[in-house]
Amino acid sequence: MPAHRSNRPLGWLAFGTGGFLVAFLLPVQVFLYGIAVPLGLVPDPGYKSTLELLRQPLTRIYLFVVLAFAFFHAAYRIKDTLADMLDMRKIDIVLAYICYGGAVVGTVAALWLLYWVP
Amino acid sequence: MAETILLEVARFLPERDTEPSYQTFEVPLRGDWMILDALNYIKDQLDGSLGFRWSCRMGICGSCGMMVNGVPKLTCETLLSTFAPGPVRIGPLEHFPVIKDLVIEMEGFLGKLQKVQPWVVRKDDFKPQREFIQTPAQLEAFKQYTLCINCMLCYAACPVFGLDPEFTGPAAIALAERYNLDSRDQGAEGRTDVLSQHDGIWDCTVIGECSQVCPKHVDPSLAIQQYKLTATKEWFKSWLLPWGNK
Incomplete structure (x- = not known):
């Protein structure tokens, strides 16, 4: 395998995409459901209508994509931070398994939760 | 403004020292001097054994890089007077092996x-x-x-x-x-x-x-x-x- 087939580009692309999605979309999500609705800045859609929204396949795909990439974004950043903070660059393959393992678990959990929306 | 300033300069000779130490020199605090001028003053007037690299004195040869108070700087374009009243700590560029005093292995x-x-x-x-x-x-x-x-x-x-x-x-x-x-x-x-x-x-x-x-x-x-x-x-x-x- 040539040297330039190091698997880092895959993780980096997921990291970059995740960073973009998290920076642009999650703040909107948090603002709407975490701030605007509780403060009454926008009319409360209520439980039933929110659930109805969540039943739409497009909503579920949107949430799945945002969450999955957010997990992989976090995995990349946490792995690098830990490797540098704890001076563990030499064994960063172990950290990679732990962090990306966590991202896979998070992604599967998101998929499972979104699939079983009542 | 005080007329002199203290320079704490890293000294290290691998064949003699086990680890680097800092030696303090008192140099004139002149408004038109760069850190490099102060180092040359030390070399010419106080201690000729001090080792450091320099060449062009105009920020283009890239020889005189050192740590000035912990920040990497070209010493030929870093004004001494901005560090008054001092002291100023001069060390070799970090992360490199040191050959002697302020001279790094490149x-x-x-x-x-x-x-x-x-x-x-x-x-x-x-x-x-x-x-x-x-x-x-x-x-x-x-x-x-x-x-x-x-x-x-x-x-x-x-x-x-x-x-x-x-x-x-x-x-x-x-x-x-x-x-x-x-x-x-x-x-x-x-x-x-x-x-x-x-x-x-x-x-x-x-x-x-x-x-x-x-x-x-x-x-x-x-x-x-x-x-x-x-x-x-x-x-x-x-x-x-x-x-x-x-």
Whole structure:
């Protein structure tokens, strides 16, 4: 395998995409459901209508994509931070398994939760 | 304003000392002096055994890089008076082995520089009969990276290089991009094997200190991120179109 087939580009692309999605979309999500609705800045859609929204396949795909990439974004950043903070660059393959393992678990959990929306 | 200032200068002789120590010198605090002038005053008037590199005194040769109060600086363009009332602590560039006092070992850096082939590489037998015409846009693509003077301040500032001395590092990657982005060059493929490794661009965690300390306002951090995108495209191409690579 040539040297330039190091698997880092895959993780980096997921990291970059995740960073973009998290920076642009999650703040909107948090603002709407975490701030605007509780403060009454926008009319409360209520439980039933929110659930109805969540039943739409497009909503579920949107949430799945945002969450999955957010997990992989976090995995990349946490792995690098830990490797540098704890001076563990030499064994960063172990950290990679732990962090990306966590991202896979998070992604599967998101998929499972979104699939079983009542 | 006091008429003198104290300089705490790192002293180290590997064959004599086990670890570096700091020696304090009192030098005149002159408004027109750079740190380098104060070091030359010490060398000429106080202690001729002090070792440090310098050459042009005008911020272009890249020889006189040192840590000034913990920050990598070209000492020939760092005013002494800005540190009044002192003391000022002068050390060798961080993350490099020290040969003597303020003189660092730069073989490692020069080896990395050579590996990225920082020159115009042609695949064909290129013998231009006249100037090679470039558009302003083609020049702009790489121009800022030509300003690098190999002073290694970016290596002293880079925490990643501090942790992993094998990291190709900011200046070498910026200079690789300087030629990769040059329309006259055809050597990008040859540089890929060096840059796309774990110790190449992928070691960088975008801390950005390299671009902060560069005395020539080169942005090595940008070069590294640009190349990450290039390397990622190449990676996908090598999987999707394996026949594209020989």
